[in-house]
Amino acid sequence: MRTYLLRRCLYMIMILLGASMLIFFLYSLTPGDYVDNNMNLSEQRKAELREIHGLDRPIIERYINWMANIFKGDFGYSLAQQRSVIDLFQDYIWNSFLLAVVATFFTWFFAVVIGVLTAYKQYSLFDTLVMIGIFAAMSIPSFFIGLFLIKVFAVDLKLLPPGGMITTGSRAVGWEYIKDVLHHMLLPVAVMVMLGVGSLTRYFRSNMLDVIKQDYVRTARAKGLKERSVLFRHALKNAMLPAITLVGFELPGLFGGSIIIEKIFNxxxxxxxxxxxxxxxxxPLLMGFTMFIAILTVIGTLISDILYHTSDPRVRL
Structure with missing residues (x-):
């Protein structure tokens, strides 16, 4: 295990080095930047800002300085927000994390339960109706679902707020603050669950259809075990193994936020x-955030590989 982790860490460094070069040069070579596109600045002020932030230096030198700062935990300085990228992460990323964690929990919960039941009742009316609903939810754009739910529950029924994280002007603290945030989370979480549960349900349904045909499942039934115990304790445990691969992609998604959903619900x-x-x-903010997501991606991939070995000792690292 120690040798494997050391080797993987070396691979991760090489991958992140390549990703950092791609990210930096892609943004740096794109025509125009914040200074060029700010029409309120004079040419003299633009030249001063370029010198202050090192934008007038050779691109190789800028890349080396950028990477050196990242190793120190400094992802750059946002020119538009006039704050460091790390400070902006601390202010905004945990809001996205809260939304994503709740949505991911309910997405996986509903996907596992519905996937198991549809596999058990394959070709039944329940299976048919669920698959129709899944394909319908997957085919509708996220912005349409979000606006439709706002129209129904916020505008017409006035049951839920149309957007935001807390009520405007609210000074609630403690439990009242938590209830206010949860109240505002209902609509965006519902949209994210509706969009994510479809593909995940099909994934678990396919895995369960393969697993319930195995000999050990028939043996468990022959022993007289309850069907619920056979499905959720024996079959589901092995059907979940391929889903570990998805864990590696969930980590950056938890911190990456959902651009469309967050925009719709403010x-x-x-x-x-x-x-x-x-x-x-x-x-600078775009590069820092993209690099942060790249780091989370390679870490998530490593975690999923380790979980594979932990869950199934037959898998060699």
């Missing part, structure tokens, strides 16, 4: 900040 997350940075071409 949720103050990193996704909306990322979109705003694109509009003003705030490349």
């Amino acid at each position: 949720w103050p997350g990193i996704g909306q900040l990322y979109m705003q940075s694109f509009t003003v071409r705030d490349y």
